[in-house]
Amino acid sequence: MTATPSTPTLKDLAHQWQDHSYAFLDESSKRELRRTMLKAVALPGYQVPYASREVPIARGWGTGGLQATLSLIGPKDTLKVIDQGADDSVNAANLRRFVSRMTGVATTTDATAATLIQSRHRVPEEILGERQVLVLQVPDPEPLRSVEPDISIARQMHADADYGLMWLKLYEQLVRYGRIVQGASYPSLVHGRYVISPSPIPRWDVPKLHQARHLTILSAGREKRLYAVPPYTDVRPLEFDDIPYAVEDQSGHTCFRTGVTQKFMNELPQDDGSALFELSDAGYGEKILNAAEGDGPAPERTYFNDEGRFYHDGYLK
Amino acid sequence: MATPVQTPFEAKTQEVFTALLWALSRPGEVQAIPAGDDAFALIGETLLDLESSFYTPDETLRERLLLTGAPHVPATEAEYLFFSVWNDDAREAIRQARRGDALYPDRAATLVLPAGFSGQVWVWRGPGINGEAHMSVTLPDDLAELREEAVQYPLGWDAFLVGECRVMGLPRTTQIEVTPLQPVHRQPVPIQPVHRQEEK
Numbered sequence: 001m002t003a004t005p006s007t008p009t010l011k012d013l014a015h016q017w018q019d020h021s022y023a024f025l026d027e028s029s030k031r032e033l034r035r036t037m038l039k040a041v042a043l044p045g046y047q048v049p050y051a052s053r054e055v056p057i058a059r060g061w062g063t064g065g066l067q068a069t070l071s072l073i074g075p076k077d078t079l080k081v082i083d084q085g086a087d088d089s090v091n092a093a094n095l096r097r098f099v100s101r102m103t104g105v106a107t108t109t110d111a112t113a114a115t116l117i118q119s120r121h122r123v124p125e126e127i128l129g130e131r132q133v134l135v136l137q138v139p140d141p142e143p144l145r146s147v148e149p150d151i152s153i154a155r156q157m158h159a160d161a162d163y164g165l166m167w168l169k170l171y172e173q174l175v176r177y178g179r180i181v182q183g184a185s186y187p188s189l190v191h192g193r194y195v196i197s198p199s200p201i202p203r204w205d206v207p208k209l210h211q212a213r214h215l216t217i218l219s220a221g222r223e224k225r226l227y228a229v230p231p232y233t234d235v236r237p238l239e240f241d242d243i244p245y246a247v248e249d250q251s252g253h254t255c256f257r258t259g260v261t262q263k264f265m266n267e268l269p270q271d272d273g274s275a276l277f278e279l280s281d282a283g284y285g286e287k288i289l290n291a292a293e294g295d296g297p298a299p300e301r302t303y304f305n306d307e308g309r310f311y312h313d314g315y316l317k
Numbered sequence: 318m319a320t321p322v323q324t325p326f327e328a329k330t331q332e333v334f335t336a337l338l339w340a341l342s343r344p345g346e347v348q349a350i351p352a353g354d355d356a357f358a359l360i361g362e363t364l365l366d367l368e369s370s371f372y373t374p375d376e377t378l379r380e381r382l383l384l385t386g387a388p389h390v391p392a393t394e395a396e397y398l399f400f401s402v403w404n405d406d407a408r409e410a411i412r413q414a415r416r417g418d419a420l421y422p423d424r425a426a427t428l429v430l431p432a433g434f435s436g437q438v439w440v441w442r443g444p445g446i447n448g449e450a451h452m453s454v455t456l457p458d459d460l461a462e463l464r465e466e467a468v469q470y471p472l473g474w475d476a477f478l479v480g481e482c483r484v485m486g487l488p489r490t491t492q493i494e495v496t497p498l499q500p501v502h503r504q505p506v507p508i509q510p511v512h513r514q515e516e517k
Contacts, residue, residue: 015325018321018322019319019321020321022321022323023321027330028367031366032366032368034334034337034364035364037338038341038364039423041341041342041445042475043489043490046471049423071334074331101318104322156420191444193470193471211447230341230343230490231343232448234444
């Protein structure tokens with residue numbers, strides 16, 4: 001029987017066979033993640049459970065971030081992947097290559113040119129814009145875990161907004177060491193309601209989430225939870241009235257490649273016992289060097305200026 | 318290996334989801350959704366499957382959304398409620414919609430409602446809004462009151478306002494109020510010193 005336009009054949013109805021779905025995940029996995037992400041945005045800082053799918057990397061290597069990225073991404077996106085500030089480390093290069101093979105999207109190392117940024121443990125130094133999404137990979141989403149190992153009780157504490165033990169933990173650090181030693185994953189209050197672990201970004205990066213222009217999605221694949229910080233939302237690190245929150249002191253550190261100061265630096269120990277410093281945000285460093293040679297766009301405004309002042313006046317004391 | 322491409326259905330749902338995500342992330346901003354199809358059905362097809370549930374009094378829409386595999390359940394249980402027509406039944410259903418509980422506020426309903434993007438001016442504040450947004454939007458009658466009843470943050474429902482290929486998000490975090498009419502002929506009032514509490 002020959003097909004007429006009114007009786008399509010099976011071939012007309014089915015799409016062409018492919019080795020993989022677009023963006024690897026099948027539609028029903030994406031739908032579940034998308035429903036979860038919408039809930040997360042409506043409840044800033046609340047950890048929404050989701051069914052974490054198998055992806056071809058091991059749990060703990062960014063599966064949560066990867067699943068969020070794969071559910072968000074479309075042909076119009078430009079992707080950047082960051083691993084601890086770098087674009088070229090094994091984790092970042094692998095994830096970037098995987099997503100680009102599964103979608104064919106353009107990739108970049110320029111934070112302001114990307115529409116979608118997946119990152120492990122850093123927020124870029126340049127101010128992200130209103131249509132950008134930052135996906136952070138989260139190893140441990142539960143800020144209360146160190147004070148309450150039972151997740152059912154921790155959930156009850158979140159429901160009651162009972163964060164006394166978090167304050168006590170910080171206070172004990174003060175008493176014991178004379179300062180707050182919590183370096184990464186600094187507990188922060190989102191929209192005045194839920195305390196989050198902002199993933200192991202340094203203290204330097206936490207203020208960047210406050211009243212940000214971009215949307216941040218934090219996804220923990222192993223722990224199967226996802227939460228979000230919408231644009232223009234308050235994010236306040238827990239701080240005492242008399243002991244203000246402090247970011248890592250970068251004064252006196254100059255990047256040996258670019259000469260930049262007052263940005264988050266990697267310390268490179270030298271044979272003679274001294275140390276060199278270089279920008280942790282490799283994409284930003286690359287942009288500065290390229291711009292200096294007249295080959296590429298000039299770097300844009302950064303969250304912290306050259307004097308180390310944060311761009312929201314009065315936020316850091 | 319050939320790079321996978323989106324099927325037409327995948328392309329459509331990704332586009333609708335992007336619109337919904339930005340709608341909820343930036344309340345008070347209108348997002349475009351693909352033209353040429355019923356916006357309510359598009360949103361349903363983007364979000365619904367066997368793992369979720371929905372309610373709608375609209376029979377045509379119900380038939381179409383049942384094809385997603387999602388069960389049609391009473392308004393009290395549904396995760397997603399679609400009202401293409403606004404009437405007393407819709408109001409009653411919304412009164413019964415899920416609001417989540419303290420342990421799981423994410424178990425609240427999401428409403429998809431008809432709206433027009435003109436008319437009364439509202440001031441919206443909250444996450445996703447830089448300061449305040451002045452919105453000219455025709456909300457369904459009594460919606461503000463119904464929302465007032467339902468939302469006790471973090472409990473309450475979230476809504477998508479849908480009109481002609483456009484969508485706007487109304488998450489439970491948004492505070493809305495009607496702008497007071499600007500006084501026209503008024504004598505200038507001498508300015509009094511104001512004692513503000515210092516912001517923390």
